[in-house]
Amino acid sequence: MIGILGGGQLGRMLALAAARLGFDITILTPEADSPASRVAAHTLHAAYDDPVALGELARRCAVVTFEFENVPAGVVAALHGLGVPTAPSDLALATAQDRVIEKTFFRNQGIATVDFVAIDNADDIVAGLARLGAPALLKTRREGYDGKGQAWVATPEEASSAFERLGRVPMILEARAPFVRELSIIAARAHDGTVSAYPLTENTHRDGVLRLSVAPAAAQARTHDAASALARTTLEQLNYVGVAGIELFELANGDLLVNEFAPRVHNSGHWTLDACEVDQFEQHIRAIAGWPLGPTQPFAQARMENLLGADVETWAALAAEPGARLWLYGKRDALAGRKMGHVTRLSALS
Ligand code: AMP
Numbered sequence: 001m002i003g004i005l006g007g008g009q010l011g012r013m014l015a016l017a018a019a020r021l022g023f024d025i026t027i028l029t030p031e032a033d034s035p036a037s038r039v040a041a042h043t044l045h046a047a048y049d050d051p052v053a054l055g056e057l058a059r060r061c062a063v064v065t066f067e068f069e070n071v072p073a074g075v076v077a078a079l080h081g082l083g084v085p086t087a088p089s090d091l092a093l094a095t096a097q098d099r100v101i102e103k104t105f106f107r108n109q110g111i112a113t114v115d116f117v118a119i120d121n122a123d124d125i126v127a128g129l130a131r132l133g134a135p136a137l138l139k140t141r142r143e144g145y146d147g148k149g150q151a152w153v154a155t156p157e158e159a160s161s162a163f164e165r166l167g168r169v170p171m172i173l174e175a176r177a178p179f180v181r182e183l184s185i186i187a188a189r190a191h192d193g194t195v196s197a198y199p200l201t202e203n204t205h206r207d208g209v210l211r212l213s214v215a216p217a218a219a220q221a222r223t224h225d226a227a228s229a230l231a232r233t234t235l236e237q238l239n240y241v242g243v244a245g246i247e248l249f250e251l252a253n254g255d256l257l258v259n260e261f262a263p264r265v266h267n268s269g270h271w272t273l274d275a276c277e278v279d280q281f282e283q284h285i286r287a288i289a290g291w292p293l294g295p296t297q298p299f300a301q302a303r304m305e306n307l308l309g310a311d312v313e314t315w316a317a318l319a320a321e322p323g324a325r326l327w328l329y330g331k332r333d334a335l336a337g338r339k340m341g342h343v344t345r346l347s348a349l350s
Helices: 009-020 051-060 073-081 090-097 099-108 122-132 156-165 221-237 280-288 309-320
Strands: 002-005 025-029 042-045 063-066 116-119 136-140 150-153 171-175 181-189 195-197 201-206 209-215 242-250 256-262 301-308 324-328 339-347
Touching: 002 009, 002 073, 009 025, 009 280, 025 051, 042 051, 051 073, 063 073, 063 280, 073 090, 090 099, 090 256, 099 116, 099 171, 099 256, 116 122, 122 136, 122 156, 122 171, 150 156, 181 221, 181 280, 195 221, 221 242, 221 256, 242 280, 301 309, 309 324, 309 339
Parallel strands: 002 025, 002 063, 025 042
Antiparallel strands: 116 171, 136 150, 136 171, 181 195, 181 201, 181 242, 201 209, 209 301, 242 256, 301 339, 324 339
């Protein structure tokens, strides 16, 4: 029995992969009728920090993982304290949850990021703009995703209103990354320390949300090598077990900056479901179960599009399209911008 904290589509696809390998899944989620719980053997419907539910999860499961990075890191530490192994660790989760800690971690490993300053008040923003140049991107340190909790600041006069608008919480101010495109690398580390990465993925976002992933990305060999090397360093330094997604900015000369990392399977790795023998979900289950990692070389070129909100209403046409591989997440309401499913189209590797 494997436990998963979180009940979204990533948990659903993890549960499907786990079932295929003969494991049962228990989901812990505060969400009623979640996408993951509808394909899992058991669900504990409770808050993440509910002590009774955590005790039950620890008793039932051989290992617990998470599919949602805003699960409190203390909950993962508490499970560990209850005697159930957790993977990835609470250290990896805590590092990814705070953008200042995360970027400081990368800096300390010699991995390039944009310049940044920690922000506690509007005056820090004014000083930060003078140091980083304008415009700069203000982000909440915690709990931002899909472009939420972010605002560009162009002038010192905008500092106060931007600080108010993002909720007067601890923030980070980032220099603008002069990227030519966005890439990501999905990598896994096994219990025995083996690290394996899928080829680079090229990602297109709209309004801060991933729309399109193309893989393997056409890139210089040195860019592929640099991404694999920084993924290996990241996972090794965090003593990581499982799959992680690392988001990258590629500069005009092919150099890479790390934007952030997700301590979980990642939306930009969904193409592996249809283009690889072992996809990122199975790879994560293999890693946390102590199995050997599977192969990561794709057998096809893949183009994955997210179906957001009303996009999902095209399902019948997509289902009728030869070669379109459709994944639907079973969400009840197609709210605007909500990730409802994705479609992947394969072609011959070039
Ligand atoms: P994030 O929530 O950090 O993944 O940011 C969402 C999106 O905002 C990224 O995918 C980029 O398109 C853009 N972005 C984030 N940080 C920066 C930056 N420092 N400079 C330019 N664009 C950025």
